[in-house]
Amino acid sequence: MRPTKRDELVQKALAAFYRTGFQATGMDRLVAETGISKTSMYKHFRTKEDLILAVLRLRDEQFRNWFARRVDELADSPRGRLLAIFDALGEWFGQPSFRGCMFIKAAAEYQEPDHPIHAQSAEHKRLMFVHVRKLAEAAGAPDPDRLARALLLLAEGAIVAAHMGYEKAPAEEARAAAAVLVSAALPGANGP
Amino acid sequence: MRPTKRDELVQKALAAFYRTGFQATGMDRLVAETGISKTSMYKHFRTKEDLILAVLRLRDEQFRNWFARRVDELADSPRGRLLAIFDALGEWFGQPSFRGCMFIKAAAEYQEPDHPIHAQSAEHKRLMFVHVRKLAEAAGAPDPDRLARALLLLAEGAIVAAHMGYEKAPAEEARAAAAVLVSAALPGANGP
């Protein structure tokens, strides 16, 4: 297992793709921004698509780790964690480098459902769902699948709204709606 | 007011951009697909960006008209219309030509918030919000702004989920969640 150069490339390419987009970021631009020679890039990745897939793998790992950890830190009860999802999102949206969800954008640029980039982006969303469903189970939801799906719809909507900038505080709006859904879904209901 | 050729171009370009994406659809490809000469295109639109903006204007008009009409037809009560939003979305998702929301994709390809294409896409979302808020007002919501925002987050999430294909029936899931929110928000509550 050799780390360093290849990882450095993926990491820097991630930043460039996230900031500028996939199609809009050419390989020559990557050379300029990363300082890594084109020859080296194509020694590690056969095509640009392969590089993008590696970038998405890294992003998926980084984001899910960050998200899980942050949700854990932001609440101390299983039920509170379901709402902390949206506090974590709010923190994300507030970062100056925030540019929306990389996977939504990847799926938007590579539209065909069976395109590897599209499929891998969908896989990320599926893994996010698995995590949220676990949170819903831990909170004692009678139908954790359904609750997780509903919360994820709100989260997805908030991410899009935050990226497009047509709403002032999407995370807070989503959290308020989520609170209603959680109260309705969990048996030991504490009123708002 | 001369219709025909220019409108034909915008209409066909809309289909091409929607199916293939904005950056991925070159002007030469538009020539091939529309049968309209490049010279004519550039006589009507100074740049590709201008053409895209015209396409987005047409799409906004078409989609909002269709949406408003369909929501109206699908329900007979103001309250029912709030849920019919998601029935209409479900119909949209079921169309074989469905390829996600053109404005989300446009905003994903042109990321800078002050880019005209991004800004115009956000404007579409704002207009959708205005419409949904009217529906919420008509249904007697004490805080129509908040209810409309929550419903739109669900709708946005459903659109993304439908486009990425990681959920089987996003419209139905969103509708179920919306029913809970509507019941909680409206004074004359009928239980589910």
Added chain:
DNA sequence: TGCAAAATGTACTGATCGGTACACTGTGTC
């Protein structure tokens, strides 16, 4: 019929795209 506007076809520009060829340099190991 005649004239102007609208639309066309073709061929081109310079720039950039993803990807490659090839000769070179640095580094660590036996």
Added chain:
DNA sequence: GACACAGTGTACCGATCAGTACATTTTGCA
């Protein structure tokens, strides 16, 4: 000191990109 290997720099490939020049044909209207 020799060999292998990772990485570099540069120059290039054919294709495509957005956009233009120019001469020609079609069309609508009087």
